[in-house]
Amino acid sequence: MTIVEELLNAKAGEAVIREVDLIYAHDGTVPLIIESFRKTFTRVRKPDKAFIFFDHVYPAPTVKIANLQREIREFAREQGIRIFEGYGISHQVVPEEGLLEGAKIIIGADSHTPTLGAFGVFAVGMGATDTAIALGLGKTWFKVPESVRVNLEGRLGKNVMAMDLMLHLIGLLKDFDMNYKALEFFGGLDLSIDEKMTIANFSVETNAKTAVLDNGTFSGDGDYLREVTIELGQIEPLVALPHHPSNVERVEKVKRKIDQVFIGSCTNGRLEQLRRVAEILEGEEVSVRTFVGPASRRIYLQMIKEGIMQRLIDAGVTVLPPGCGPCLGRHMGVAGDGEIILSTTNRNFKGRMGSPNAEIYLASPVTAAVSAIYGEITNPEDVL
Structure with missing residues (x-):
């Protein structure tokens, strides 16, 4: 059997119903989940297996978002669901806080829930309606991929x-x-x-x-x-060129002046990656505005303990609070019209980080750190 077939105990192509071991969602998706949930259910079936994270737009930058987050808190209290505020990005915090223990089948109301597949589990992202049904029933159906x-x-x-x-x-x-x-x-x-x-x-x-x-x-x-x-x-x-992650080219063939660098997100905001960035930036100074977003507060605290924070700040980097940051273009580093952004995130679609007239390039934290020094997309093999 393939790994997925082993985890779901069924052959590819079969439609199965399985108990869900863990369900989680974030501040950006919960409002729609609540709306869908209330159409059919009154109580969450397994509140101890459900979690909500404030990570996408946190702290709230507008009154509208603050009101939505208040509604989420009220729903969570009503249903006995734990909320993680200020802990960081859901996909990072789930394993850090031990929520994966004993879990094999996981659904999350975010497309990057498969991040948890690094731990040998079956984890998939689902939309608001499917997540609401799983909350109400404690189980869901899958077609085995x-x-x-x-x-x-x-x-x-x-x-x-x-x-x-x-x-x-x-x-x-x-x-x-x-x-x-x-x-x-x-x-x-x-x-x-x-x-x-x-x-x-x-x-x-x-x-x-x-x-x-x-x-x-x-x-x-x-x-x-x-x-x-x-x-x-x-x-x-x-490096991935605009406007799709599959538009890939060797860094050595891309020479592009940049306006901003963002290093972080659920893709590359973890400790090992930020250690590499600090090593490269130590004793240097960035020549473009550069934001670093740790994926969680545990990582943030370890950055302080190891001196990573000091090295980044000395190099002129702005360190953001733990969370998704500018990845989705809502706050803390939104791209302006005509700006060129180099990011270690996972998506570079038009408008992803702000203006639809901006250009987003994707690269590794090593490439991003070197490029931040030189102000243009730079091959780390040439300078390290």
Whole structure:
């Protein structure tokens, strides 16, 4: 069986109903979930397995959002659901706070819920109506997805990160229909959990339904739609050009002046990634406005303990509170008309970070840090 088939205990293509071990949502999706929930249900079936995170637009930047967040708090109190405010991004906080313990099947009201596949679980994002039904019933239905197997061999180079690997993979799969398919990763997984979460997170941008990384307990001997083998040592620093993550090019071939750098998000806001950024920026000074957004307050506190915060601030970086920050273009670094943004996030669609007339390039934290110094997209292989 494939990993997904093992986790759901069913063959690809089958429609199954399964109990859900964990349901979570965030401040951006809960209002619609509440509206849908109240049409059919009065009580959440398993409130101890449901969690709400304030991470997308927090603290509230407008009266409208403040009022919506008040409604969320009222719903949570009514239903006995725990809210995490100021903890950081949901996908990061769920494992940090031990909420994954004993969980195998997880749904989240956010498209990047498959980030948790780094821990060997079946995690999928769902819309407001489906999430509301799961809250009311404690279970949901799935069509078991077919899987694509990705074999990783060797090791990444010193200036190459998991983000580069995933930009490479999305380029390989750009002409392959990944709709409602799963990505399963094997071999070459002696990476940190921080980098593994980047792999699972960015898998969504191939249009995959979910992603799972082998943790050594799965057979992985099922029937796969396709098998891809990647030699990690051959991957170079890459960048996604506007306006899609699959529009990939080698960094050395892209020379573009930039106005802003953002390093963070649920893709690349974890401790190992921010350590690398601090190493590069130590003793240097950024030449464009540069924002760093830790994925959680635990990471934020560790940055202080390790001196990462001091090095970033000394280099001229603005460190944001834990959360999604400017990734979705709502606050804390919105892109203006005609601006060129280099970001370590997962999406660079028109208008994603603010103005539809801005251009967003995606790259690894290493490439982003080097580029922040030089004020243009720069190949780290040339300067590190």
